[in-house]
Amino acid sequence: MINKNELKYIQSFAHKKQWAQESVFIVEGPKLVAELLDSDWIIDKIYANVEWADMQTDPSLNIQVVEDFELEKMTQMQKANQVIAIVEKKLYMKPIEFETQFTLVLDGIQDPGNMGTIIRTADWFGCTQIITSEDTANLYNPKVIQSTMGSFLRVRVASMDIAIVLKAANLPIYGALLEGSSIYQTNLPTAGFVVIGNESKGIRPEIISLITQAISIPKFGSAESLNAAVATGVILSHWKSQ
Amino acid sequence: MINKNELKYIQSFAHKKQWAQESVFIVEGPKLVAELLDSDWIIDKIYANVEWADMQTDPSLNIQVVEDFELEKMTQMQKANQVIAIVEKKLYMKPIEFETQFTLVLDGIQDPGNMGTIIRTADWFGCTQIITSEDTANLYNPKVIQSTMGSFLRVRVASMDIAIVLKAANLPIYGALLEGSSIYQTNLPTAGFVVIGNESKGIRPEIISLITQAISIPKFGSAESLNAAVATGVILSHWKSQ
Numbered sequence: 093m094i095n096k097n098e099l100k101y102i103q104s105f106a107h108k109k110q111w112a113q114e115s116v117f118i119v120e121g122p123k124l125v126a127e128l129l130d131s132d133w134i135i136d137k138i139y140a141n142v143e144w145a146d147m148q149t150d151p152s153l154n155i156q157v158v159e160d161f162e163l164e165k166m167t168q169m170q171k172a173n174q175v176i177a178i179v180e181k182k183l184y185m186k187p188i189e190f191e192t193q194f195t196l197v198l199d200g201i202q203d204p205g206n207m208g209t210i211i212r213t214a215d216w217f218g219c220t221q222i223i224t225s226e227d228t229a230n231l232y233n234p235k236v237i238q239s240t241m242g243s244f245l246r247v248r249v250a251s252m253d254i255a256i257v258l259k260a261a262n263l264p265i266y267g268a269l270l271e272g273s274s275i276y277q278t279n280l281p282t283a284g285f286v287v288i289g290n291e292s293k294g295i296r297p298e299i300i301s302l303i304t305q306a307i308s309i310p311k312f313g314s315a316e317s318l319n320a321a322v323a324t325g326v327i328l329s330h331w332k333s334q
Numbered sequence: 335m336i337n338k339n340e341l342k343y344i345q346s347f348a349h350k351k352q353w354a355q356e357s358v359f360i361v362e363g364p365k366l367v368a369e370l371l372d373s374d375w376i377i378d379k380i381y382a383n384v385e386w387a388d389m390q391t392d393p394s395l396n397i398q399v400v401e402d403f404e405l406e407k408m409t410q411m412q413k414a415n416q417v418i419a420i421v422e423k424k425l426y427m428k429p430i431e432f433e434t435q436f437t438l439v440l441d442g443i444q445d446p447g448n449m450g451t452i453i454r455t456a457d458w459f460g461c462t463q464i465i466t467s468e469d470t471a472n473l474y475n476p477k478v479i480q481s482t483m484g485s486f487l488r489v490r491v492a493s494m495d496i497a498i499v500l501k502a503a504n505l506p507i508y509g510a511l512l513e514g515s516s517i518y519q520t521n522l523p524t525a526g527f528v529v530i531g532n533e534s535k536g537i538r539p540e541i542i543s544l545i546t547q548a549i550s551i552p553k554f555g556s557a558e559s560l561n562a563a564v565a566t567g568v569i570l571s572h573w574k575s576q
Contacts, residue, residue: 205447209561218554241558276575312460312574316483318567319451325564326571332554333518333572 094139094158094166102139102166102176105234116180117232121173127242129153133179139166140175168234181232188221188250190261192283194331196222197254197265199299200290201320204229208239209321210288215243217328222249223257225296258285258302265304267295268323272306280331288327291320336381336400336408344381344408344418347476358422359474363415369484371395375421381408382417410476423474430463430492432503434525436573439496439507440466441541442532443562449473450481451563452530457485459570464491465499467538500527500544507546509537510565514548522573530569533562 104110105118116136119128122144128135129150138155145157163172188195196219201207207229214222229236231249240247258265264284280286287303289295295303309318309326318326346352347360358378361370364386370377371392380397387399405414430437438461443449449471456464471478473491482489500507506526522528529545531537537545551560551568560568 209564212557213560213564215555215557216551216553216560220555243555243557246556309458309571310574311458313457313462313485314488315454315457315485318455318458319563321561322451322455322564322567325560326567329551329568329571330575332552 094156094162099162099165102178106168108233111232111234112230114181116178117237118168118234119177119179119237120167120169120175122175124238124242125175125177127245128177128179131245133182133245135177135179137178138175139163139177144174169238188223188248190221190257190263190283190285193221194219194281194283195285196324196328197258197285197287198222198224198228198320199254199287199295200225200293201228201288202290204233204235205239206291206319206321207231207233208236208241208243210324211236211240211247211249212243213321213325213328215240215247217325217332219328219331220247222247223254224249224251225254225299226251254287255298255302258287258299261285265302266307267300267303267305268327269295269300269303269306269308272308274310275307275327275330276310278305278307278330279334280327286327286331288320288324291317336398336404341404341407344420348410350475353474353476354472356423358420359479360410360476361419361421361479362409362411362417364417366480366484367417367419369487370419370421373487375424375487377419377421379420380417381405381419386416411480430465430490432463432499432505432525432527435463436461436523436525437527438464438566438570439500439527439529440464440470440562441496441529441537442467442535443470443530444532446471446475446477447481448533448561448563449475450478450483450485452566453478453482453489453491454485455563455567455570457482457489459567459574461570461573462489464489465496466491466493467496467541468493496529497540497544500529500541503527507544508549509542509545509547510569511537511542511545511548511550514550516552517549517569517572518552520547520549520572521576522569528569528573530562530566533559 139158141160142157145155166176267287381400383402384399387397408418509529
């Protein structure tokens with residue numbers, strides 16, 4: 093049995109006020125939790141049904157067995173899925189390494205599902221570092237976490253003042269714009285930044301002014317815009333295949 | 335003023351039972367409706383506020399002026415946006431031309447937002463023909479229409495038994511699979527089919543058996559899967575840049 097206060101606490105993560113301020117976040121489902129257990133992320137507590145709990149062999153896990161109907165009350169998914177873990181956030185307060193890596197920069201990507209898809213796309217193409225403007229959907233929004241399908245475990249996502257970071261780093265800054273060199277004629281570097289902006293508003297002017305090379309995905313038809321996750325995929329695919 | 339029956343009729347398009355069986359569908363907002371007026375699609379009726387109506391110069395338009403609070407009751411968006419049009423569906427019952435075109439084939443893409451994004455992506459890369467399995471999200475689902483951002487006006491989308499079509503056409507059939515020739519080493523043809531499957535279940539076995547060349551987007555990291563719209567973008571980008 094779970095007590096009422098704990099139940100309320102877990103349910104409160106549905107609200108931004110809660111998930112934004114807490115030092116922990118929630119991960120659901122056996123597949124994701126298995127990946128977490130295999131990672132260096134710290135799990136504070138696990139709520140699971142008896143079937144899931146019985147399969148665990150690590151005695152150090154802090155598992156509380158609960159009934160399926162209790163999991164249904166706790167879940168933020170449409171249907172509970174065996175296990176809910178309370179995991180400590182990583183805040184990446186220490187400096188990030190930019191000189192040796194290709195870093196994706198997200199400026200104002202507000203849709204959480206799109207944000208999760210971008211993280212998953214970066215993971216697919218082996219881009220393991222993303223920095224995001226403070227108005228980009230937060231990694232710890234439960235909708236972002238779930239839509240990464242586990243890719244948040246492998247891609248380092250840090251929210252920061254991207255203008256300061258871009259100014260400080262002496263590296264090429266590519267920006268995906270409607271007008272720019274065709275990506276098909278551009279060689280993307282091993283180390284550097286690629287900025288992707290908000291789908292309707294684009295990259296903010298103060299960030300545009302820091303871009304050292306504008307690139308664009310040529311438009312062959314008449315679509316109004318390209319979805320930000322699709323644009324990210326096209327650019328990263330080009331980065332890997334060039 | 336709009337009468338109660340008309341209001342109920344328009345509101346009923348929020349439900350699949352209604353939008354699936356009616357011969358018309360709903361398009362909202364001045365930008366999309368302006369594009370419609372510029373196209374060969376037939377608009378049966380337009381409900382608009384006085385500001386929008388006053389700007390129209392074509393006397394043949396069947397416009398009913400309504401109050402803003404009435405539009406708010408009619409809209410399926412979070413907020414009404416000046417104009418709602420009732421448009422006749424195109425059913426594409428006549429044979430589609432396959433021999434001279436590159437046709438995207440969607441097998442089991444169920445998420446309407448993703449479906450709309452795929453149509454928009456096809457439009458961006460100049461791919462103007464899509465055929466979809468009967469279990470793919472329907473074009474006339476209001477969420478699909480809105481998320482195409484007008485691209486449904488330029489891309490012909492037809493729902494049909496794709497197995498029959500693929501069997502009948504004597505053209506190369508490429509299928510996006512986890513195992514296959516790297517797209518970076520594949521030259522996609524001017525005419526032919528590329529099949530994209532459901533993100534978690536993949537392409538159905540009966541369709542896989544019809545594929546003449548399996549292609550894949552190489553995975554450089556460890557993501558579980560690539561979003562179907564992102565995969566479509568990467569493949570179409572390669573098709574245009576090869």
